[in-house]
Amino acid sequence: MSTVIDQAVQARLIASAPKDRAVPAQLRYVPSDPFAVHIAFPPMASLDGADVAWAFARELLACGLISPAGGGDVHVWPCGPDRTVLEFHAPEGIAMVQIDTAELRRFLARSYALVPAGMETAHLDMDTDLTALLDSSP
Template sequence: MSVIEHTVQAQLVTRAPESRPLRVLLRYDPRNAFAVSVTFPAPACLDGVEAVWTFSRDLLATGLGLPAGEGDVRLRPAGPHRTALSLHAAEGIALLEVDTPGVRAFLDAAYDCVPQGAERVGSHELDRDLAELLRGV
């Protein structure tokens, strides 16, 4: 299975009604079948370094049609062709509007690659993740 990457148009909302256009990279790796990542280009980040956020593939799918998320990543529809994505970090909150049809196309490819419910966590990944989680405890 191959990694799926798809670039979508987004708007970084800075102050109403201002926004800044940018392109973000959506990435799905079947080896981590439950997750997707969004890469933001360096010029859009406070520290000038490319930023990657990883979160649930199902959260992204749900957020296209309904408000979703309670933690650092929250999504909600923002009209027929836009989805609002808010990212909460210690430095503050970033609000973006992403192109919904582009995200849908990405998710369709990801679900074609690994259908919902067919995700698996191998025992070696589980062991590695538990060891990482419990390190120093």
């Protein structure tokens, strides 16, 4: 049986107009995808009214709690002692949210309790993943 960590958090969507607003978000960690963390936002948080989900490196989130991190579609950095900014880049534009740093630390601690840092590869099922990849090829 695989344990999945789901944690609801309150995010503050940073906007230039009309104003910042609070939106619920859901953090998720799945040991079968041990290098990644997932965050999902409800339709009310998007411009087109659709659910929005992102996956990015667990290590990126951990590093971003301490100092600015990221170089691709996701950037993370501390914003004072109590908040952390997550910035998401998409073809439609950039979205930035602030989340309580203590909530993110709690989420990461729970993920490391399931899969310690450096032990991620022990949780990968390479045979199943390879079979799925080969079965999906034309």
